[in-house]
Amino acid sequence: MSAADFYHQNAASERLAASKADLPNRRRQHEQSAERWEQMARAAEETERRTLINEAQKRAFR
Template sequence: MSAASFYNQNAIAERSAARQESLPKRRQQRERSAERWEEMARAAEETERRTAINEAQKRARELS
């Protein structure tokens, strides 16, 4: 499982818990938590994308 997948799963879990939360402040806290998990997932996806590009460039250099 990639880091981005892990973070996205946590965001989904927090959003689900927020929908079930009866206390407004706890609901808001869980929503903020979900937003943070989503931010981390986006950052991890970008890192994974850059890593793939760097590895492809490295292989291309090795083959030339």
């Protein structure tokens, strides 16, 4: 499991918790947490993409 997959999984868990929350402030807290997990997932995906590009460039110059 990649870091991005882990972060997406946590975001989904937080969204599920938000859907079950009775109190509006708890629901909002879970939704905000889910968004932060998604932000981390996007950052991890970008890092993975850049790593692949860098590795391909290194192979091209060998």
